[in-house]
Amino acid sequence: MVYLAILCSLLQGISMRGARMLVSLSALADGASSFQVGLIGAMFPLFPLLLAVYAGRVSDRIGVRAPMIGGALVIATGILIPLAWKGIPGLVASGACIGLGQIFFHVSVHNLIGAFGDGETRTRNFSTFSLGQSVSALLGPSMAGFSIDGWGFPPTHVLLAAVSLVPVAILLVRPSIVPARVVPAAGDAGGGALELLAIPALRRTIIMSGVTLTGIELFTFYFPVYGRSIGLSASKIGLVMSSYAVAAFIVRLGMHHASRRLGEVGVLTASLFMAGITYFLVPLVSEAILLAGIAFLLGIGLGCAQPLTIMLTYNHAPKGRSGEALGMRLTVNKLTQIAVPVLFGGLGSAFGLVPVFWANGAFLLAGGFMSLAERRIAAVRGAAAARIAEQKEEET
Numbered sequence: 515m516v517y518l519a520i521l522c523s524l525l526q527g528i529s530m531r532g533a534r535m536l537v538s539l540s541a542l543a544d545g546a547s548s549f550q551v552g553l554i555g556a557m558f559p560l561f562p563l564l565l566a567v568y569a570g571r572v573s574d575r576i577g578v579r580a581p582m583i584g585g586a587l588v589i590a591t592g593i594l595i596p597l598a599w600k601g602i603p604g605l606v607a608s609g610a611c612i613g614l615g616q617i618f619f620h621v622s623v624h625n626l627i628g629a630f631g632d633g634e635t636r637t638r639n640f641s642t643f644s645l646g647q648s649v650s651a652l653l654g655p656s657m658a659g660f661s662i663d664g665w666g667f668p669p670t671h672v673l674l675a676a677v678s679l680v681p682v683a684i685l686l687v688r689p690s691i692v693p694a695r696v697v698p699a700a701g702d703a704g705g706g707a708l709e710l711l712a713i714p715a716l717r718r719t720i721i722m723s724g725v726t727l728t729g730i731e732l733f734t735f736y737f738p739v740y741g742r743s744i745g746l747s748a749s750k751i752g753l754v755m756s757s758y759a760v761a762a763f764i765v766r767l768g769m770h771h772a773s774r775r776l777g778e779v780g781v782l783t784a785s786l787f788m789a790g791i792t793y794f795l796v797p798l799v800s801e802a803i804l805l806a807g808i809a810f811l812l813g814i815g816l817g818c819a820q821p822l823t824i825m826l827t828y829n830h831a832p833k834g835r836s837g838e839a840l841g842m843r844l845t846v847n848k849l850t851q852i853a854v855p856v857l858f859g860g861l862g863s864a865f866g867l868v869p870v871f872w873a874n875g876a877f878l879l880a881g882g883f884m885s886l887a888e889r890r891i892a893a894v895r896g897a898a899a900a901r902i903a904e905q906k907e908e909e910t
Contacts, residue, residue: 527650532658557609559848569839588615644821651759659752725881760814786882788815793875
């Protein structure tokens, strides 16, 4: 059943990633400025910011099936809005509606994957889940790009909405996809969501998740703008962005091995440094094949960061509050996602696109240094704990 759950997530990922590119290019086709594109981009994480923790509580208390079905239906509706409501206002409404459906589906499917097992089984399931996300990142932009070039914008809206509805059919036909133990016992309920941030390991994971996702989302939304500015077609933009997904797929195959050698925090640290350096290279290149190579490097850098933070968030969450913890993680992510498109959209309108990529590269490098400091602190604490344990053994 875990593979059906991953299939649902894969299909929804194709729809979501394709829709983000579609909305971005539709706005440019309607004559939107960089600031307007940034404003539209900020609509996608608006409702996730406001409702992520609530969506997590819903998935903890009533199960994940209903939120996943409802979320997919709302996403499909959002993708279709620009067909009835033309222009920038319709695209703004589309982004907001897609984000509303996405948060209920997203948190619930993460909670569902974690519920299929524990220990090594859970790690393996999240690794397989991350591979499915890589496939969706590969197919979503490419599907949208070729559909736009071949059929135009309206048929692409219909195509992506149809893809979004397939998980609904799967969940209705196979309700057994949801394990029996998904809703936590009443006694497992905790206090307020802010109490979760008092857990050091969970707090560190949530911060690192926000930093890495900023790098991923800025590339996803702003590269089409950069690609258009240097004269690339929609299909070329889609293929370049898909090279990121290919790299992410490859690096996730070795995620277990890397984590065993460096530890999860070590992998995150290396990821942030590599991604930060790569971002400085983007505006220096204008050839599609070279941009594909840079996107591939970015995929190597950030490919395993997000699945690691999802898994660590689930593992560090108190019993019965995994959905709430995942929602808190997404709240921090979306707060960053809302601020970044507006900030960088204004930066792009005033100074061009080069500072957009360079500023984000600096942000990722700063996150890398913060993660490096956290890793050193953890190493010192671990060494101190080992010495104390040795002293106790000697005394006995």
